[in-house]
Amino acid sequence: QVQLVESGGGLVQPGGSLRLSCAASGSRFSISPMAMGWYRQAPGKQRELVAIVGSGGGPNYAASVKGRFTISRDNAKMTVVLQMNSLKPDDTAVYYCNVGGRVGYWGQGTQVTVSS
Secondary structure, three states, X not given: OOEEEEEOXXXXXXXXXXXXXXXXXXXXXXXXXXXEEEEEEOOOOOXXXXXXXXXXXXXXXXXOOOOOEEEEEEOOOOEEEEEEOOOOHHHOEEEEEEXXXXXXXXXXXXXXXXXX
């Protein structure tokens, strides 16, 4: 069983930065081969992929965040981090950590609010 615990959300002004962290617990042998990523869901909208990184491959980003967000993972620590810069009001959402894709494991979500 894999459990994911997120931290780092909050309220930030437009143009500001936030760093989201996710720690996974469970079998390293199960988690390490899986993709790790972040999704988000804004009110009234579907959950969407923000960024994802494979076990040994390069990251992929949604077009809306490319150049502003950076995802990184540490397989030894079983963590995945999303550094978010130049935040916009449209980035406001609940952000979810994910391991293993949409049919995989999910964190409880952390609120990110971008507002002046």
